[in-house]
Each structure stands twice: as structure tokens, then as C-alpha cells.
Amino acid sequence: MNSSLFITLIALAIIGALAYFAAIGFRGSGRTKDVPPNLDKYHSDDELETNHLDRTLSVAVLVASLLTVMIPLYYLGEQNRQEEFVEYFDEVSVVRGENLYEEFGCGNCHGVDGSGGAASYVEKRSGVSVTWAAPAINNVFYRYDSEEIRYWLIYGRANSPMPAWGLEGGGPMNDGQLDDLIDYLRYFQISQQEELQNIEANINSALLRIDNSSLQVESEIVRQVELIDAINIAPTQLPIVEEAVSVISALIEKENGIDSDEDGLFDSVEIEISAYSATISEALGTQVLNLNPEEEESIPGRKDLSIVRGYLSQLQSSEINLGILVEGKEKFLDEATSGLAFLEEALENELWVVDFQEIAERTYEGDYDKAVRAVGIFNAYCARCHTAGYSAGAAYTKKIASGGLGPALRSGRANIQFKAREDMVDFIIKGSENGKGYGVNGVGGGKMPGFGAVLPESDIGLVIDYLRGMMPDA
Ligand code: HEC
Ligand code: HEC
Structure with missing residues (x-):
């Protein structure tokens, strides 16, 4: 009633x-x-x-x-x-x-709607600045239960950009706040149907990534070379910028003269700043200003005074950046050169390349499409934890499935852990449970997600056959 x-x-x-x-x-x-x-x-x-x-x-x-x-x-x-x-x-x-x-800016990395995103990160092994993929979490309940999710929130994920959020992990949130956060995550989960509809796109982008890896590493090499140049040139640029900052500041503050266009800058100042900006532009890579003393807005839509102020603040921030580079020059140079060597080696070895034909023949009776799909599934759903550095871009120096947060799976190791194929199927479907043993000598940490709600059994079977078919490395 x-x-x-x-x-x-x-x-x-x-x-x-x-x-x-x-x-x-x-x-x-x-x-x-x-x-x-x-x-x-x-x-x-x-x-x-x-x-x-x-x-x-x-x-x-x-x-x-x-x-x-x-x-x-x-x-x-x-x-x-x-x-x-x-x-x-x-x-x-x-x-x-x-x-x-x-x-706490979860959306900055995982997307405002939790559909996944990226974070800038200096990768530990290489010292290279990378864009690290942050997984979608608007589907995280399909692979983890709420206690497992709580664990990741409390402790974050070491050697990745994911910070610790719980007090026990050294983060800012208490238990009640974590409860609320988990309730919110549960609330914004997409439907299972939507999750399943993402499979093809996930596989395709993982496969495309293999194709583009060389290009990507090449462009990272270009960036790394630019970085090294910038570090080397900083000691010559710094005094030029320092002087420019004081010259421009003094000109803005000059106290008498004629201001024809009444824009707050004397005519002589506009002429001098224009000329000065031309003399330093090459050394610093900065713009050349062309201020017209007769014109209040030499660039239509912007007042001359604000153009000059903007120019000055650009110079001031590059003064700070150059100061940092000069101060730590040796260290930055060391890091950048070893990063470059790392990338060059990666490009030479191309460890991300997989031989689909060989996989097809060995495991799928020559069925090439199956081999391609199996590798696509592995890279889209497993590689971020089982191939070190995968989330950093190209998995630069590690072969597929050579281990990361999760154990190495290549070389047919899966056959040693799981004598029977069906035990492995069961494990991939359910994932690990904290404190519970699996396989021959596995101890679950609750960290291996369950894929039963995310992938159809046919795809799980494909990827399992792929792993079980891997030959021991020579
Ligand atoms: C600086 C970027 C960043 C921020 C901020 C961040 N995360 Fe993460 N998070 C990541 C990355 C990257 C991973 C995956 C790490 C890896 O590659 O193993 C991750 C992993 C996770 C996972 C585990 C998902 C899985 O399937 O592995 C959850 C859950 C999660 N984050 C939730 C959150 C929540 C909630 C917040 C806000 C309180 C948050 N994250 C803030 C970057 C971030
Ligand atoms: C979020 C990280 C993560 C993802 C994604 C992930 N795993 Fe795991 N996996 C682990 C961890 C960690 C373990 C070790 C058990 C634990 O700590 O709970 C593990 C264990 C395993 C094992 C047992 C290995 C052994 O020798 O003990 C297999 C097999 C496995 N994963 C296969 C897969 C497959 C196949 C996929 C993709 C469909 C996958 N994993 C996706 C983290 C992950």
C-alpha cells in the first residue's frame, strides 16, 4: 500500500x-x-x-x-x-x-565514456616516450568480478601508466570512495551485445597494427632524432632566448614615443620588434612579426599588443624548457640516444612480424584465414598482458606471447601448463581466481580475465590452438 x-x-x-x-x-x-x-x-x-x-x-x-x-x-x-x-x-x-x-581524471586515459584511450608514458625498458593504450573499461565487468576490479583500482598496474588509487596502494581513495567508483563503473557498462559487436573491429585494428608497425617505428625514430637535435642545440639557443625576453619586455614597457594607431605600442617599438623577431627567428625557429605602426590589428582580428604579449610568453616558456634541457643535458642525451638505438634495433629485427602461412600449415591444416584471425584475436585481447610493451605501440623488442604482466605463452608452454586442451579452454573462459591453483602448477592471482562473456567459444578455441601449436623457440 x-x-x-x-x-x-x-x-x-x-x-x-x-x-x-x-x-x-x-x-x-x-x-x-x-x-x-x-x-x-x-x-x-x-x-x-x-x-x-x-x-x-x-x-x-x-x-x-x-x-x-x-x-x-x-x-x-x-x-x-x-x-x-x-x-x-x-x-x-x-x-x-x-x-x-x-x-581523478580516469576519462583522460580511459575515455570519458570508458571506451578506451591512451596516456603519454616513458616506457621503462627503452626510455622512449610513447603513447600507451589504456583499455576500455566500459566492459570490464565482462572479464573481471568486482573484487578483481577493486584490486586493480587499489594498486594500479606497475610498469604502466595506471596509477594506484586506493589508500593501501598509496593512492588517495578510501574504501567508500572505491565502492562508489565501482558502482559507477558497473552503471556505465555497455550491453554484452555491443561488446560482442566490437570483436571484428578489434581484430582488424590489431592486424592493421602489425602491418603499420614498421612505419610507426620509423616515425618514432624521426621524433627521437629531433629530440636529440633539440638537446644538442639547447646550449646555443638558451642565451639567445634569454636576451630576446629582456629586449622584448623592455620594448613593451618603453615610456614615450608616438603611437599612430593607438594600439598601446609606439610606432618605433612596432618597427623594432618586427626587425628583432626576424633576426632571432632562424636560430630559435620562432615566427617573424610584421607589425604595421598604422594598423591597430596587423593580423586582422588580433590587437598588436596581444600579438606581442603572446610572442613574449612563448619566448618565456621556451626559456624555461631550454633551461631544463641545458641543466640535464648529459642525462637527457644518454636516454635519448639509447632510446634511438632501441628503436633502430626494433626496426631491424621486426619481431612483430608473424608468419601466417607457417602458422596456417602447422596448426590449421593450411587454413590461412584461421591463422590470421587467431593472431588478430591474440593481439587484440591477450597481447597487452602477454607480450611486453604491446600497449606502448609496436611490441618493439619482444616476440609475440613472450610474456609481460602475464606469463610467457610461446614455445608451446601452454601445453606444459595444461595437459588437456579442455582444461585450457575452461581456464580462458573463466579466468584465474585469486589464490586458486590452475593447470599443472599455476597459481591464480585473479589477474587473468575470463573471456567467456567477451569472445565466442569458436574464437577462444582458435587462439588456444594457436598457442598450443607454437613450436619451442630454436
Ligand atoms: C594516466 C592514465 C590512467 C589514468 C588516469 C587511469 N588509468 Fe586505469 N589504466 C590505465 C592503463 C594504461 C591501464 C592498463 C595497463 C596495462 O597496460 O596493463 C589501466 C587499467 C585499468 C583497469 C584494468 C582494466 C583491465 O582490463 O586490465 C581498470 C579497471 C582501470 N584502469 C580503471 C581506472 C579508473 C577507475 C581510473 C580513475 C580513478 C583510472 N583507471 C585512471 C591508465 C590510466
Ligand atoms: C589483463 C591482463 C591479461 C590479459 C588481457 C590476458 N591475460 Fe592471460 N594471464 C594474465 C595473468 C596475470 C596470468 C597469470 C595468472 C594470474 O596472475 O592470475 C595469466 C595466465 C594465463 C595463462 C596460463 C599461463 C601459465 O603458464 O600459467 C594462459 C594460457 C593465458 N593467460 C592465456 C591468455 C589468453 C589466451 C588471453 C587472451 C584471450 C589472455 N591470457 C589475456 C593476464 C592476462
Whole structure:
């Protein structure tokens, strides 16, 4: 029953009772004016034991039966109300979780809607600045339970850009905040159907990445060479920038002259700044200003004064950056050159290349498409944990499935851990459980996701055959 109806009924009953007593009171007060109540004549014994008693008893029965009906009704309503409360608290928790998601910038890496993104990161092995892929988390409940998700939130993921968020892991959030965050993650999960619809696109982009890896590493080599040049040239640029900052500042603050276009810069200053900007532009790679003393906006839409202020602040920030480079020159140069060597070696070895034909013949009776799909699935769904550096871009120096956060799987190791294929299928479907053994000597850490809700069994089978078919490395 609706609780407001119940309250209305109670209120009506109370008002009725009050009215009844008031009416008796008025009647009595009119009658007992001269005679005190104890001397007044009351009902006869006969009447008291029959009519009057009957009436009192009927009222009692009526009230008792009303209560018998009302109490269970109230009780039923109460349960509903409590469910409404729970729902209300859930909603509040989701809203708080959403605030945490924004406040702590999860969306900067995982996307505002949790569909995945990227983070800048200096990869530990190579010292190269990379763009590290951050996985989608609007589907994370399809591969982990909430305790496993909590673990990743508390401790983050070492050797990756994912920071620790829980107090135990050295992060800022307490248990209640983590609860809210997890409620929010649960709330924004996509439907399983949508998740399954992503499979083809995920496989295709993983395969495309293999094709593009050489190009990608080449362009990273170009960037690395530019970085080394920038470090080398910094000591010559720094004094030029320092002088430019003081020259331009002094010119802006000059106190007298003629200002034809009344833009806040004297004519002579506009001419001098233009000329000066031309003299330093080559050494610093900065722009040349062409200020017209007759024109308030030498570049239409921007006031000359604001152009010059912008120019000055550019010079000031490059002064700071160059200062840092000069200060740590040896260290930066070391890192950048070893990063370059790493990339060059990667380009030479091309360890990301897979021989589909060979896989097809060895494992799929010559079925090339199956081999391609199996590698696509592995790279799209497994490589980020089982091939070191995969999330950093090209898996520069490591062969496919050579191990990362998760154990190495190549060289037919899967056959050693799982004697029977069906045990391996079962493991990939369910994932690992914290503290629970698997295979011959595996100890689950709850870190291996379950793929039963993410990939059809046919695809799981393909990737398992691929891993089981891998030959021991020479
Ligand atoms: C600086 C970037 C960054 C920020 C900020 C960040 N993450 Fe992550 N997160 C990552 C990366 C990268 C990974 C995957 C690490 C790897 O490659 O193993 C990850 C992994 C995860 C995972 C495990 C998913 C899986 O399937 O492996 C969860 C869950 C997660 N993040 C949630 C969050 C939440 C919630 C926040 C905000 C409180 C957050 N992350 C903030 C970069 C970030
Ligand atoms: C988020 C990281 C992650 C992803 C993604 C992942 N794994 Fe794992 N995997 C692990 C970890 C970690 C272990 C070790 C068990 C543990 O710590 O829970 C593991 C264990 C395994 C093992 C047992 C290896 C052994 O020798 O003990 C196999 C086989 C395996 N994973 C296959 C796969 C396959 C196939 C995929 C893709 C469909 C995959 N994994 C995706 C992290 C991952």
C-alpha cells in the first residue's frame, strides 16, 4: 500500500477521534453545570450490561480488525519503501562515483565514456616516450568480478601508466570512495551485445597494427632524432632566448614615443620588434612579426599588443624548457640516444612480424584465414598482458606471447601448463581466481580475465590452438 494513503487514513482517524471526544465534552459541559458528575444519574445496570457493553465491544472489535488489516499492509509498504531507499542510495553512490571518475581524471586515459584511450608514458625498458593504450573499461565487468576490479583500482598496474588509487596502494581513495567508483563503473557498462559487436573491429585494428608497425617505428625514430637535435642545440639557443625576453619586455614597457594607431605600442617599438623577431627567428625557429605602426590589428582580428604579449610568453616558456634541457643535458642525451638505438634495433629485427602461412600449415591444416584471425584475436585481447610493451605501440623488442604482466605463452608452454586442451579452454573462459591453483602448477592471482562473456567459444578455441601449436623457440 502507498504510504501517503496510509498516513492520510491515520490522520483522518485521529481527527475523527478528537471530534468525537470534543462532542462528548460539549454535551457533558452543557448538562453537568449544576450537578457534579459523581452525583449525576448515569445509565441503569441493565443498560450498562447490554446495549452499552455491546456497543463498546463492537467498537473494540472494529478497531482490532482494522489493525489486523493495517499492520500487514503497512509492513508490505515498508518493504517497498526500503527497496526504494536502497535504490536511492545506489543512485547516490553512482553519482558520487561519477564525480570521482571526473575528479581523478580516469576519462583522460580511459575515455570519458570508458571506451578506451591512451596516456603519454616513458616506457621503462627503452626510455622512449610513447603513447600507451589504456583499455576500455566500459566492459570490464565482462572479464573481471568486482573484487578483481577493486584490486586493480587499489594498486594500479606497475610498469604502466595506471596509477594506484586506493589508500593501501598509496593512492588517495578510501574504501567508500572505491565502492562508489565501482558502482559507477558497473552503471556505465555497455550491453554484452555491443561488446560482442566490437570483436571484428578489434581484430582488424590489431592486424592493421602489425602491418603499420614498421612505419610507426620509423616515425618514432624521426621524433627521437629531433629530440636529440633539440638537446644538442639547447646550449646555443638558451642565451639567445634569454636576451630576446629582456629586449622584448623592455620594448613593451618603453615610456614615450608616438603611437599612430593607438594600439598601446609606439610606432618605433612596432618597427623594432618586427626587425628583432626576424633576426632571432632562424636560430630559435620562432615566427617573424610584421607589425604595421598604422594598423591597430596587423593580423586582422588580433590587437598588436596581444600579438606581442603572446610572442613574449612563448619566448618565456621556451626559456624555461631550454633551461631544463641545458641543466640535464648529459642525462637527457644518454636516454635519448639509447632510446634511438632501441628503436633502430626494433626496426631491424621486426619481431612483430608473424608468419601466417607457417602458422596456417602447422596448426590449421593450411587454413590461412584461421591463422590470421587467431593472431588478430591474440593481439587484440591477450597481447597487452602477454607480450611486453604491446600497449606502448609496436611490441618493439619482444616476440609475440613472450610474456609481460602475464606469463610467457610461446614455445608451446601452454601445453606444459595444461595437459588437456579442455582444461585450457575452461581456464580462458573463466579466468584465474585469486589464490586458486590452475593447470599443472599455476597459481591464480585473479589477474587473468575470463573471456567467456567477451569472445565466442569458436574464437577462444582458435587462439588456444594457436598457442598450443607454437613450436619451442630454436
Ligand atoms: C594516466 C592514465 C590512467 C589514468 C588516469 C587511469 N588509468 Fe586505469 N589504466 C590505465 C592503463 C594504461 C591501464 C592498463 C595497463 C596495462 O597496460 O596493463 C589501466 C587499467 C585499468 C583497469 C584494468 C582494466 C583491465 O582490463 O586490465 C581498470 C579497471 C582501470 N584502469 C580503471 C581506472 C579508473 C577507475 C581510473 C580513475 C580513478 C583510472 N583507471 C585512471 C591508465 C590510466
Ligand atoms: C589483463 C591482463 C591479461 C590479459 C588481457 C590476458 N591475460 Fe592471460 N594471464 C594474465 C595473468 C596475470 C596470468 C597469470 C595468472 C594470474 O596472475 O592470475 C595469466 C595466465 C594465463 C595463462 C596460463 C599461463 C601459465 O603458464 O600459467 C594462459 C594460457 C593465458 N593467460 C592465456 C591468455 C589468453 C589466451 C588471453 C587472451 C584471450 C589472455 N591470457 C589475456 C593476464 C592476462
